[in-house]
Amino acid sequence: MVHTRFLLAFLLVVVAVATAEKRYDGYGLYRVQQSFQARRFLSNIKGLDWWSRPGPLDTPGDVMVPKDKRLAFEGTLKTRRIRYTLLSDDVQMLINAEKERQSDAIARKGKSDSRITFDRYYSHDEMNAYLDEVASKYPDIAKVESVGKSYEGRELKGITLSSGGSGKPLVFVDAGIHAREWIAPAVALYLIQELTEGSAQDLLKDVDWVILPEVNPDGYEYTRSEDRMWRKTRSKTSSEDCLGVDPNRNFDFHWMESGASSDPCDEIFAGDKAFSESEARALRDYVLANAKNAKAYLTLHSYGQYLLYPWGYDESLPDDWRDLDDLGNAMNDAIKAVRGTEYTVGSSGQALYPAAGASDDWSKGVAGVKYVYTVELPGGGFYGFDLPASEIKPVVEETLQGLRVVGQKVAGM
Ligand SMILES: [Zn+2]
Structure with a gap:
């Protein structure tokens, strides 16, 4: 009896460790x-x-x-x-419910073919495999390259889509810099699909697109297996208990001036120095490599339905803020026309609170891109952090209409 009880306790400990x-x-x-x-x-x-x-x-x-x-x-x-x-x-109940919905979606997926479907969220490996698949299927327009490695050694793959010719205006899109914002990479993947074989192929005529669908794969995979609410990278910090840096506070433009923390245990820890994170450096270098022709930079996040332009480090505005405001409102109109989803348009520092060291401010202030937006996509509300898998499709579809407006705007630039 004693032995049985001991064994039972031992097994419980093992189970607890295995599912930590x-x-x-x-x-x-x-x-x-x-x-x-x-x-x-x-x-x-x-x-x-x-x-x-x-x-x-x-x-x-x-x-x-x-x-x-x-x-x-x-x-x-x-x-x-x-x-x-x-x-x-009880947030754990929300997470459990989200998990159940996700595994339902995966079970359904088992019955369909291998093509990307947007009825579930994909792993980082699946995203990279999809990029390679696009490149081999459409070698004339798609080029995939490795643009760096994450802290844990995962490959950051970006894709350039171009119908040929040189010196065309270019739109740069990234997603997933914050790990738990799952809908963001989904939108980036959908954009790739529609530009290559869907309803947005016309946008490739006069504009090149460069897309990095998953900036922070270590964090993303961690949200899939260990901690659904993880936001940061997974790098070691000066604190033994707290890992990771907020890569969207890690950019070297007014770094640490506002809305960022020097405490490694905070969600908005900016790092010990600017560009301490390999993921932020990879994104920086990829943007710089395309900066000459880049007319727009869009970074996809969730949630809150905001279209935010610089500056974010304080409440001041760039000289051309009216241009950015106009295009932001045009994006909102296009998205809203699909099924009524409405965004708030404004500068990061004014519409929200100042936060320095983000990739959007850096892209305008240092890389010199004109049209720069942080897109805070719709969230799950009562459902959890992100939408249930069944609602990915409507969101990626409506968002594409906003991205289309950006492509049309820069086409003549
Ligand atoms: Zn975010």
Whole structure:
């Protein structure tokens, strides 16, 4: 009997170690009004994780709060009379539900052919395999290259799509710099599919497209197997307990001036120095290699439905901000026309809060690209961080209409 009990305890330990996935039992997910002010009041509570970036005025932001911080969190909001709604009392349940939906999608996938389908989220290996498949199927227009390696040695593959000729205006698109934002690489892959064999082939006539669909594969794979809410890279830091840098605070343009942290345990840790991360360096070099013809740079994120242009490091605006605002609004109109999805258009620093060291500011300020946008795609709301797999298709389809407007705009430049 004693032996059996011992054995049982031993087995439980083994099971616990084998499935050491990060859990979020009892974590609360809150939607906070006036999140801009709230964020300041809440800054002394450690471990808050903003899922959607809070904006000024009454724009709500979604924030995940660890179980042991919820009392202090709610207390602060009540004292400050800031309204909030509890979206979920247990984030782990949301994650479990998302997982179930995902495995349903994979089971369905088993019955279909090998072609990319956009009814589930793909692994990094599958994404790279898809790029190679496109390159071998369309050798006249597609060129795949390795543009660097992640911290853990995964290959960062980019694709150039061009109908030939030289010196054409170019649109640069990247996705997945934040690991948990799964919908972003899906949009990038869909763009590749539509440019090569779908409804966007006409956009290749006068414009070249360079696309890096997964900037942060270490983080992405980590969200698939260990911690769904992981955002950063997976590099070692000065803290033994806390890995990873926010690669979107790691760019060398007004680095660490605002909205970034020097604490390795924070979600927005900027790194010990600018470009400490191999992923950020690879993206930097890839943009620079294309900077001569690049007229637009789009970086895909989730969530919150924002179309943000520079500057992000503070509330100031570039001289040509009206051009950026006009094109942003045209993108919004095109997306909205599909099924009503609406984006907020504005500068990062004004529409949201200042955050320095991001790839968008750097692309305009250093690489000199004119039309620069961070696209915060739609999120899952009650569903979790990202949309259920069944809703990938409608989102990638509507977003393509926004990207089409950018292609048309730069065609004559
Ligand atoms: Zn992001």
